[in-house]
Amino acid sequence: MNTHLVEPEIVMAYRDGQLAAGEAAGVRAHLETCAECQEIAASLDDVSAQMRAWTVEEPSPQLAWRVAGRAGKPKGKFWWWHWPTAALVTAVLVVAVLPWKRPPAPTVQTGWLPVGSVRTSESNLPLPPAEPRRHDSVAEIGPQAQARTGQLGGVIGGIVSATPMAAPPTSVQRRTQAQFAMEARRGAAIPVPTAPMIARDATLNLTVKDFASVRDVVERIVRVHRGFAQNLALTYQAGRNNLTATLRIPDPELDRTLADLRYLGKVDQEAQNGEDLQAQHVDLAARIANSRVAEARLKELLANRTGKLSDVVEAENELSRVREDIERMQAQISSMENRVEFATVNLRISDTPPVPAPSSVWRGLSEAGRNGLTILGEGLMGVATWLLEYLPTLIVIVLVFFFPVRWLWRKLQARPAFRLPN
Amino acid sequence: MDLTGSDESLMLEVKQGSEPAFIALFERYARPIHGYFRRRMGDPQRAEDLAQETFLALLKGARRYERRALFRTYLYAIAMNLLSAERRRAAKDRGSTTDEPATSADPDAVLWVRRAVEQLDDQQREVLLLREYEQLSYEEIAGLLNVPVNTVRSRLFRARMAMKELLVTR
Numbered sequence: 001m002n003t004h005l006v007e008p009e010i011v012m013a014y015r016d017g018q019l020a021a022g023e024a025a026g027v028r029a030h031l032e033t034c035a036e037c038q039e040i041a042a043s044l045d046d047v048s049a050q051m052r053a054w055t056v057e058e059p060s061p062q063l064a065w066r067v068a069g070r071a072g073k074p075k076g077k078f079w080w081w082h083w084p085t086a087a088l089v090t091a092v093l094v095v096a097v098l099p100w101k102r103p104p105a106p107t108v109q110t111g112w113l114p115v116g117s118v119r120t121s122e123s124n125l126p127l128p129p130a131e132p133r134r135h136d137s138v139a140e141i142g143p144q145a146q147a148r149t150g151q152l153g154g155v156i157g158g159i160v161s162a163t164p165m166a167a168p169p170t171s172v173q174r175r176t177q178a179q180f181a182m183e184a185r186r187g188a189a190i191p192v193p194t195a196p197m198i199a200r201d202a203t204l205n206l207t208v209k210d211f212a213s214v215r216d217v218v219e220r221i222v223r224v225h226r227g228f229a230q231n232l233a234l235t236y237q238a239g240r241n242n243l244t245a246t247l248r249i250p251d252p253e254l255d256r257t258l259a260d261l262r263y264l265g266k267v268d269q270e271a272q273n274g275e276d277l278q279a280q281h282v283d284l285a286a287r288i289a290n291s292r293v294a295e296a297r298l299k300e301l302l303a304n305r306t307g308k309l310s311d312v313v314e315a316e317n318e319l320s321r322v323r324e325d326i327e328r329m330q331a332q333i334s335s336m337e338n339r340v341e342f343a344t345v346n347l348r349i350s351d352t353p354p355v356p357a358p359s360s361v362w363r364g365l366s367e368a369g370r371n372g373l374t375i376l377g378e379g380l381m382g383v384a385t386w387l388l389e390y391l392p393t394l395i396v397i398v399l400v401f402f403f404p405v406r407w408l409w410r411k412l413q414a415r416p417a418f419r420l421p422n
Numbered sequence: 423m424d425l426t427g428s429d430e431s432l433m434l435e436v437k438q439g440s441e442p443a444f445i446a447l448f449e450r451y452a453r454p455i456h457g458y459f460r461r462r463m464g465d466p467q468r469a470e471d472l473a474q475e476t477f478l479a480l481l482k483g484a485r486r487y488e489r490r491a492l493f494r495t496y497l498y499a500i501a502m503n504l505l506s507a508e509r510r511r512a513a514k515d516r517g518s519t520t521d522e523p524a525t526s527a528d529p530d531a532v533l534w535v536r537r538a539v540e541q542l543d544d545q546q547r548e549v550l551l552l553r554e555y556e557q558l559s560y561e562e563i564a565g566l567l568n569v570p571v572n573t574v575r576s577r578l579f580r581a582r583m584a585m586k587e588l589l590v591t592r
Contacts, residue, residue: 009579016553018560018575047585051554054535059456063470067448067477 006030008040015041091397197277199339200254203346208265211241211351218245218347221260225253227342240350247345254343261347277336284336288329295322429493437484444484448477451497458501458556463508472508476501494558495565502566538588546581553578 006027013019014027031037208214215234222229227249235242249257258270298319302312425432425446435443455476459469479500487496539547548567552558560578564571 009575012579012582013560013575016560043586044582047582047589048554050531050589051535051539051550051585053531054461054539054555055532056457056460057466059452059470059473063452063456063474064448066474 006034006037008037011037011040012044015044088398091394091401195278197281197336197340198251198274199277199336199343200251200272200274201344201346202254202258202272203269203348204258204261204267205269205348205350206261206265207268207350207352209352211243211349214243214264214349217264218243218247218261218349221257222247222249225257225260226250227253227257230344239354240352243347243349245345245347247347248342249345251341251343254345257345261345264349277340281333281336284329284333288326288333291322291326291329295319295326298322430489433484433487433493433496434489436481437487444481447480447493452477454556455497455501458498459505461551461555462505468508472501472504475504479504491565492562495562498552498556498558498562498566534589538585541588542581542584546577546584549574549577550581550585 010019010023010027011031014024014031017024019027031041215232218232219229227247230246230248232243232245235244247257262270298315301315302319425442429447429450432443432447436447452473456470456473459472460466463469463472476497480497483500539550542550549563552563552566553560558566560571560574563578564574567574
């Protein structure tokens with residue numbers, strides 16, 4: 001039984017210098033008087049002395065070379081030293097920066113397209129955030145609107161058919177109500193149209209998947225084509241969101257507008273009508289001319305005032321009626337020309353009918369599986385397309401980099417970065 | 423940059439991308455780390471390979487280094503993990519002599535010490551080697567082996583007493 005106040009392990013710890021100063025002083029004092037502990041300490045020292053005989057050879061000088069060669073330089077600010085990485089990054093940058101020729105656009109597109117990524121025959125660019133809404137009017141036709149069109153660039157290219165917007169309406173020159181009034185006061189003749197005056201209107205019913213941004217997209221399409229929304233309403237009926245709008249589009253832009261609207265979703269119904277107003281226009285112009293002649297004669301009669309008072313009053317009444325007829329017919333002509341100049345689009349957009357919830361777990365899982373496979377297929381197709389498109393050039397660029405990089409790599413690898421300690 | 427500073431401050435410099443700091447640490451620990459593997463493995467080339475891997479791992483993990491423990495504990499923990507992986511691999515590969523640190527050129531005294539060390543159980547042997555050759559403190563050994571300091575002390579004492587008996591009987 002060990003009756004020592006100091007355990008042998010403590011003596012060992014003291015010999016190893018592993019005790020705190022206070023404890024070490026106590027053990028040192030004990031050792032000076034305890035022969036048994038002195039013997040333990042001596043045997044421990046003897047073991048350590050014998051073990052020190054086991055030495056090993058020095059590491060070879062190649063160790064430093066190998067560490068230097070494998071490690072390169074420490075990571076951090078020396079990352080650029082890693083030439084293969086630098087070469088690869090450079091190659092990728094070159095690929096990304098080069099002005100690649102875009103692939104030819106598909107000419108026919110069918111099926112669903114999310115509203116947020118409206119596509120046309122020109123490009124597949126997604127829509128940017130909507131511009132601040134503003135009231136569009138015919139006043140936008142001109143340099144400002146064209147400048148805005150140019151500013152939106154690819155965006156508009158993604159919505160519209162990307163044709164130049166410079167051509168203004170040409171079928172009938174626009175004349176405002178004020179111009180008509182001035183012409184009427186001056187007694188100017190109404191121009192007689194020589195070409196057919198076709199007033200066109202269209203009806204388009206669509207179903208879209210993503211209803212959230214459809215209003216912005218419609219407004220943007222209308223704005224791009226220099227039209228305006230005569231009315232627009234959002235309703236919710238039978239579990240479906242609906243947008244109904246009457247759009248007024250410059251006649252030359254009608255076809256392109258309809259084409260862009262069709263890309264919003266699935267076309268449920270579409271119809272177009274055209275009405276020739278030329279005959280009505282000519283008839284109205286003739287009647288206005290006749291009424292003006294009558295008006296002039298009545299004015300002449302009243303100026304002479306040779307009859308009875310009752311005749312004068314009757315002539316005044318007749319003059320008032322004739323003026324009223326003229327103004328009404330002028331308004332009809334104005335409306336007619338407006339119908340010809342701006343086609344009408346009756347638009348109705350609804351979101352997809354709510355999908356009934358899967359009736360069972362298995363049905364939900366199978367649907368998820370189908371969706372997953374679809375996504376996988378699309379992803380693989382995208383990767384394959386990217387590789388086919390860029391891989392040849394990438395290979396060329398990597399080959400150009402490969403030999404200089406390899407030469408540098410070997411040269412730098414052969415240089416020792418470390419010394420072994422002497 | 424003070425290349426004579428503590429291991430921990432140099433390692434923090436390495437973390438920032440300092441090449442001289444890494445060289446300084448390499449020069450301090452190339453021999454001890456090589457010795458650590460050499461006393462535990464028979465193949466000198468493989469021991470050197472693992473020493474190399476230790477420094478590469480140190481460099482690779484430099485960004486994650488935090489001054490929470492002593493650098494020596496950190497470095498030897500890397501070495502110990504590599505050695506464990508090597509032993510697992512060798513155990514699958516029959517005929518390997520990875521754990522046999524013998525060479526024919528050893529003098530008798532050294533051979534005797536090594537034979538005695540080999541007769542210790544694994545836990546005692548590891549503590550003894552870390553103390554006698556790597557000169558780690560009890561606390562560092564405890565941190566490295568993830569055991570209490572008292573356990574380190576008792577294992578070390580028993581290992582030395584066993585060595586005393588084994589060396590006396592030669």
